[in-house]
Amino acid sequence: MSELIKNPTAMRKLQDEVCKTESSGIFAKADMLGATTTPYLKAVVKETLRLHPPAPLLLPLECMPDATVLGYHVAKGTRVFVIAWAIHRDPDSWHAADKFLPERFLESEVDFRGGHFPFIPFGAGRRICPGMQFTLSTIEFALANLVPTFDWELSDGMAPEEHDMSDAPGW
Numbered sequence: 381m382s383e384l385i386k387n388p389t390a391m392r393k394l395q396d397e398v399c400k401t402e403s404s405g406i407f408a409k410a411d412m413l414g415a416t417t418t419p420y421l422k423a424v425v426k427e428t429l430r431l432h433p434p435a436p437l438l439l440p441l442e443c444m445p446d447a448t449v450l451g452y453h454v455a456k457g458t459r460v461f462v463i464a465w466a467i468h469r470d471p472d473s474w475h476a477a478d479k480f481l482p483e484r485f486l487e488s489e490v491d492f493r494g495g496h497f498p499f500i501p502f503g504a505g506r507r508i509c510p511g512m513q514f515t516l517s518t519i520e521f522a523l524a525n526l527v528p529t530f531d532w533e534l535s536d537g538m539a540p541e542e543h544d545m546s547d548a549p550g551w
């Protein structure tokens with residue numbers, strides 16, 4: 381919601397898409413939110429997970445055998461943290477990496493299901509998050525109902541660039 385409020389063009393596009401989808405009543409229903417009916421909604425969720433991964437270091441892993449990764453030796457038993465936050469903002473993988481641009485996902489095959497390593501908000505491999513689909517349905521449903529219901533803006537006339545979106549540990 382913060383990124384959308386800071387980016388009114390994206391907010392308007394999403395409101396238009398969701399409003400078009402709602403054929404009856406004011407609330408979007410979960411079964412209206414398909415890839416063909418609401419592609420922009422899905423792109424907004426992806427772009428948010430890219431810029432603000434809720435698990436920025438994923439979960440700690442332990443290297444089971446001795447391994448060599450890109451020339452670095454990782455000894456058996458080493459605790460490994462994968463810094464998804466930095467991977468998601470790597471300019472070698474992402475154009476305008478620090479910008480909120482949901483459009484980047486519209487014509488792209490890049491997904492978070494573990495097949496594209498530049499984008500791993502739910503991890504990858506056999507320990508990939510089993511709550512992924514539940515999470516996505518919940519977020520899409522909530523967003524599709526919040527966005528068209530009100531006209532959202534920053535409080536006290538704050539300009540979008542004044543709204544601080546820098547991340548910090550929350551524990």
Ligand code: HEM
Pocket residue numbers: 433434435438439500501502503504505506507508509510511512514515
């Ligand atoms: C935005 C929401 C969520 C994010 C970003 C997220 C992210 C993650 C990540 C990064 C991992 C580690 C994957 C890896 O090591 O490769 C993980 C594991 C896990 N997640 Fe989630 N998760 C979310 C929501 C949920 C929900 C809603 C549930 C349960 C209903 C859930 C259940 C689990 C479980 C059980 C694991 C451990 C899987 C294992 O080690 O085999 N997650 N999640």
